[in-house]
Amino acid sequence: MSRKILFHHNCLEQGGAERVVSNLANEFCRNGDDVIVATEWQGEDEFALEPGVRRIHVGLSAEQENKSRPAKIYYRLANLKKLLKEENPDVAIGFTRKPLYRLLMAAKGLKTPVIIAVRTDPKGHYDTLTDRIGIPLLMPRADGAVFQTSGQRDFFPTYIRERSTIILNPVSDKYLDAKEVEVKHKTIVHSGRLVDFKNQPMLIRTFLKVHEKHPDYSLLIYGPDSFDGTKEILEDIIKTNKAEDFVKLMGGSDDLENELPKGEIYAFSSDWEGLPNALIEAMSLGLPVVATDCPCGGPATLIEDGVNGLLVPVGDETKMAEAICRLIEDKEFASELGRKAKEITQIVNGPAITKQWREYIERIIEKNVQL
Numbered sequence: 001m002s003r004k005i006l007f008h009h010n011c012l013e014q015g016g017a018e019r020v021v022s023n024l025a026n027e028f029c030r031n032g033d034d035v036i037v038a039t040e041w042q043g044e045d046e047f048a049l050e051p052g053v054r055r056i057h058v059g060l061s062a063e064q065e066n067k068s069r070p071a072k073i074y075y076r077l078a079n080l081k082k083l084l085k086e087e088n089p090d091v092a093i094g095f096t097r098k099p100l101y102r103l104l105m106a107a108k109g110l111k112t113p114v115i116i117a118v119r120t121d122p123k124g125h126y127d128t129l130t131d132r133i134g135i136p137l138l139m140p141r142a143d144g145a146v147f148q149t150s151g152q153r154d155f156f157p158t159y160i161r162e163r164s165t166i167i168l169n170p171v172s173d174k175y176l177d178a179k180e181v182e183v184k185h186k187t188i189v190h191s192g193r194l195v196d197f198k199n200q201p202m203l204i205r206t207f208l209k210v211h212e213k214h215p216d217y218s219l220l221i222y223g224p225d226s227f228d229g230t231k232e233i234l235e236d237i238i239k240t241n242k243a244e245d246f247v248k249l250m251g252g253s254d255d256l257e258n259e260l261p262k263g264e265i266y267a268f269s270s271d272w273e274g275l276p277n278a279l280i281e282a283m284s285l286g287l288p289v290v291a292t293d294c295p296c297g298g299p300a301t302l303i304e305d306g307v308n309g310l311l312v313p314v315g316d317e318t319k320m321a322e323a324i325c326r327l328i329e330d331k332e333f334a335s336e337l338g339r340k341a342k343e344i345t346q347i348v349n350g351p352a353i354t355k356q357w358r359e360y361i362e363r364i365i366e367k368n369v370q371l
Helices: 016-030 069-087 097-106 129-141 200-213 230-240 256-262 277-284 298-302 317-329 331-342 350-370
Strands: 004-009 034-039 054-057 091-095 114-117 144-147 164-166 187-191 218-222 247-251 265-268 289-292 310-312
Touching (some): 004 016, 004 069, 004 097, 016 350, 034 069, 091 097, 144 350, 187 200, 187 256, 187 277, 200 230, 200 247, 200 265, 218 256, 256 277, 277 331, 310 317
Parallel strands (some): 034 054, 091 114, 187 265, 218 247, 265 289, 289 310
16 A cells, blocks of 8 residues: 655755665655655755655745744744645654654644654763753654664653664665675775764774784775864874875765775774664675674674674774784684675665565554544
8 A cells, every 4th residue: 555655854965864764765655655755955965866756845945044043943843834734644754853853843733643763872862951851742742763773762761662663774775786896905994974973083093003913904984074073183193193005085985885895894983873874784795894882782783793793892992903803814704704794685675674664654554543
């Protein structure tokens, strides 16, 4: 049975939640659903949507942009509420903190069931004064909630946990269809925005230890600049340690499915994450991975330590260096980790994840009809 499904998010610029929204919207559209992606603004570099997905602007108009701050808040809610009334979707899904709060407020008094999707570590992101007011005031209105890890789910009150489910992120088809690389380069690879919480400075310092033992290896870091100062910090570490020849910032790339598999090992250094798409992608490519066991449990949700990857404590350069060296020196073990890592594609492919979302959405809709 086809459904009208509305996703609400700020935009579709390059990012983890944006990638999931676009992937899900495209999958539902291909399955015959009427899909709407309601966003606040249009970004410069965004994920592509299927032609059948309707992208609708619910942000401020040029006239509304000139209003006071309280008026802007009102108009954002009014614009979204107007769309909900006009389209009357079977379900509306809000991704990330501000959009999910906005959707819960806009849907008040309407019959549209609302699902909220938390995409990051709640500690530090859902524990401000605003959240201490907003969670008990607004979240009881949510008909359902989708989390990526049990750590995310368990942060929230019982009434949210009881109506929630855990669903992993879908991986793009291009990572499933990537060709195997016959000849590996002696490189450690990493992908992700250059941003503070991904702690790429720690990764470079770690690799300096690895390079002392294995001077024929290089570190390649793929990812666009977030303009928070991280890139400059990385450049300074590289320059100070005269590491220009073996530590390289590769910039953003739309060809990671072909570039990453050239490396021998994938390294992940974040201090915290939701469920990291970059790690899912690396595992889907069959790369042996070394990852920090960061909150709220994303890497630990994906990796069974010693079976399909290696987990190390957050910020522990020595442990990470030892793990990387172990994989460099034990090719058979590294190969087995990579082979097991690739099995994750059985559960994170688009159809499998869409099926889980579909089943959960149908449960929420059915429950809402019975009320």
